[in-house]
Amino acid sequence: MSAPAPQDAPxxxxxDNLEVLYSRVILAxxxxxxxxxxxxxxxxxxxxxxxxxxxxxxxxxxxxxxDGEVSxxxxxxxxxxxxxxxxxxxxxxGVVHVVEGRKVLRHMTVEQNLVVGGHLRPSLTEVRxxxxxxxxxxxxxxxxxxxxxxxxxxxxxxxxxIGRAMMANPRLLLIDxxxxxxxxxxxxxxxxxxxxxxxxxxxxxxxxQNAQAALGLADHGYVLExxxxxxxxxxxxxxxxxxxxxxxxGHQAGGERRNYREIKHxxxxxxxxx
Amino acid sequence: MMDFLNYAINGLxxxxxxxxxxxxxxxxxxxxxxxNFAQGELMLLGAYTVxxxxxGANLPPWLAIPVAFVAAxxxxxxxxxxxxxxxxxxxxxSMVMVTIGLVILIRGVVLVIWGAADRQFPALLPTxxxxxxxxxxxxSMLIGAGITLALTLSLWYFFNRTRxxxxxxxxxxxxxxxxxxxxxxxxxxTLAWMLGACIATIGAVILLNGRSLNVLSADVALAxxxxxxxxxxxxxxxxxxxxxxxxxxxxxxxxxxxxxxGGSASSIVPFVxxxxxxxxxxxxxxxxxxxERV
Numbered sequence: 276m277s278a279p280a281p282q283d284a285p286x287x288x289x290x291d292n293l294e295v296l297y298s299r300v301i302l303a304x305x306x307x308x309x310x311x312x313x314x315x316x317x318x319x320x321x322x323x324x325x326x327x328x329x330x331x332x333x334x335x336x337x338x339x340x341x342d343g344e345v346s347x348x349x350x351x352x353x354x355x356x357x358x359x360x361x362x363x364x365x366x367x368x369g370v371v372h373v374v375e376g377r378k379v380l381r382h383m384t385v386e387q388n389l390v391v392g393g394h395l396r397p398s399l400t401e402v403r404x405x406x407x408x409x410x411x412x413x414x415x416x417x418x419x420x421x422x423x424x425x426x427x428x429x430x431x432x433x434x435x436x437i438g439r440a441m442m443a444n445p446r447l448l449l450i451d452x453x454x455x456x457x458x459x460x461x462x463x464x465x466x467x468x469x470x471x472x473x474x475x476x477x478x479x480x481x482x483x484q485n486a487q488a489a490l491g492l493a494d495h496g497y498v499l500e501x502x503x504x505x506x507x508x509x510x511x512x513x514x515x516x517x518x519x520x521x522x523x524x525g526h527q528a529g530g531e532r533r534n535y536r537e538i539k540h541x542x543x544x545x546x547x548x549x
Numbered sequence: 550m551m552d553f554l555n556y557a558i559n560g561l562x563x564x565x566x567x568x569x570x571x572x573x574x575x576x577x578x579x580x581x582x583x584x585n586f587a588q589g590e591l592m593l594l595g596a597y598t599v600x601x602x603x604x605g606a607n608l609p610p611w612l613a614i615p616v617a618f619v620a621a622x623x624x625x626x627x628x629x630x631x632x633x634x635x636x637x638x639x640x641x642x643s644m645v646m647v648t649i650g651l652v653i654l655i656r657g658v659v660l661v662i663w664g665a666a667d668r669q670f671p672a673l674l675p676t677x678x679x680x681x682x683x684x685x686x687x688x689s690m691l692i693g694a695g696i697t698l699a700l701t702l703s704l705w706y707f708f709n710r711t712r713x714x715x716x717x718x719x720x721x722x723x724x725x726x727x728x729x730x731x732x733x734x735x736x737x738x739t740l741a742w743m744l745g746a747c748i749a750t751i752g753a754v755i756l757l758n759g760r761s762l763n764v765l766s767a768d769v770a771l772a773x774x775x776x777x778x779x780x781x782x783x784x785x786x787x788x789x790x791x792x793x794x795x796x797x798x799x800x801x802x803x804x805x806x807x808x809x810x811g812g813s814a815s816s817i818v819p820f821v822x823x824x825x826x827x828x829x830x831x832x833x834x835x836x837x838x839x840x841e842r843v
Contacts, residue, residue, distance in 0.1 A: 374725070
């Protein structure tokens with residue numbers, strides 16, 4: 276089961292046997308191992324409640340907000356153990372988490388959102404430079420800079436969130452369901468943007484339900500279920516995997532697409548050998 | 550006609566002092582969504598501190614006032630550390646209940662330390678009125694309105710234009726998102742309480758100038774409640790307009806309706822007005838309305 280590390284170089288992020296408890300009783304993660312290579316892109320797939328978002332929150336130090344804690348295991352980022360760093364220190368060390376649910380600061384303008392994203396930058400000129408960079412990378416935002424972000428379309432909001440994360444100069448971007456509820460064209464644009472950031476050296480850890488899009492960008496993937504990693508491999512391996520094809524990509528073993536409308540009671544579930 | 554103008558302008562000035570007190574509410578509300586019912590008691594603490602420093606310790610005003618501001622910052626810090634930092638993660642409702650507890654606690658502390666007797670609050674600002682034509686204006690209130698204007702402008706600039714202020718506005722919008730962006734939310738809340746206590750002390754100096762001071766002086770801050778609600782609890786820029794509306798209405802009612810009723814309708818007017826706002830427009834004039842996208 277233990278696939279080799281994505282690359283030979285030491286990974287940027289290594290999560291080791293991570294267990295997470297909520298409210299001191301609910302075990303949400305039961306020993307998760309995963310790695311993100313330097314300038315790599317890792318996809319985290321899995322059904323609802325598998326622990327994908329919890330994994331991201333554990334890495335970014337956001338667990339305490341929901342009365343969660345890492346009860347055992349380790350998280351190494353750039354060679355340092357970061358298990359007990361809070362969100363503030365994680366952002367300062369270069370890990371930015373775009374949380375699920377498209378959390379724009381609704382009453383603030385696009386530019387204000389971006390400035391808040393860059394609040395750790397040392398000087399105003401640095402903030403200016405960051406803004407220019409964001410507007411250059413995402414030209415669409417430049418036209419929207421004075422608009423109240425709450426009134427943007429879902430796709431524009433998602434672009435702005437990525438821009439806001441860019442303002443913090445992350446080395447590792449954790450992004451939770453960027454494609455949720457967006458039109459296919461928009462999803463393409465978002466993933467193209469993520470690909471562009473990756474090409475510039477940013478490492479990505481993407482949680483997605485849209486396995487097609489995620490595995491298109493990622494070089495490595497993990498499937499989480501019930502708080503455990505049940506499958507991992509390179510993106511090519513995963514795309515070729517029969518179960519992934521059936522559960523996440525909607526193909527049947529033979530290769531033809533299954534029409535779920537005709538099978539009203541689709542109950543088959545895979546028992547993974549975790 | 551001249552009377553009317555006199556009443557209206559004095560109401561306007563009184564409203565600006567209400568707006569100043571309401572600034573304290575708004576700053577704390579923005580940071581923690583806690584509606585601080587003890588704002589008047591913070592004012593009381595500040596007022597007694599000023600009294601002790603200038604009449605007890607015989608410090609000159611130019612020294613007594615800054616020292617009192619520093620003390621107020623310390624009160625705000627202490628209250629946040631003692632009570633609210635422990636309630637992180639609890640419901641906002643329980644925090645609001647704590648502010649009601651604070652009302653009782655601070656009044657008790659004031660009674661224990663300074664006693665129940667009326668004190669003469671020092672006249673740190675000139676008491677001679679300014680007379681323009683036939684309009685008589687109390688100087689302290691004029692200065693108060695000026696301070697309100699200056700404070701409103703600088704706080705508005707801070708919260709909307711500077712990086713540190715925008716980070717605090719992000720906390721007001723959504724603490725969870727603010728945390729995910731690496732903003733020190735706890736520090737923001739502490740800062741808000743310090744600022745709130747300091748603003749309350751400024752209010753005390755203006756409002757109580759040369760008047761008598763006792764525990765009941767805190768009640769005036771209740772009149773700032775309708776102002777904060779009318780402006781919309783998140784709005785800093787709207788407070789002066791809201792203060793003007795409430796102040797002028799109260800002053801005119803006091804002048805023209807109170808004598809006819811033989812009672813003090815003017816003291817309940819702000820609250821009747823508050824109920825009206827809550828029914829008609831709960832987000833106030835400039836508050837953040839829920840953005841719904843269809």
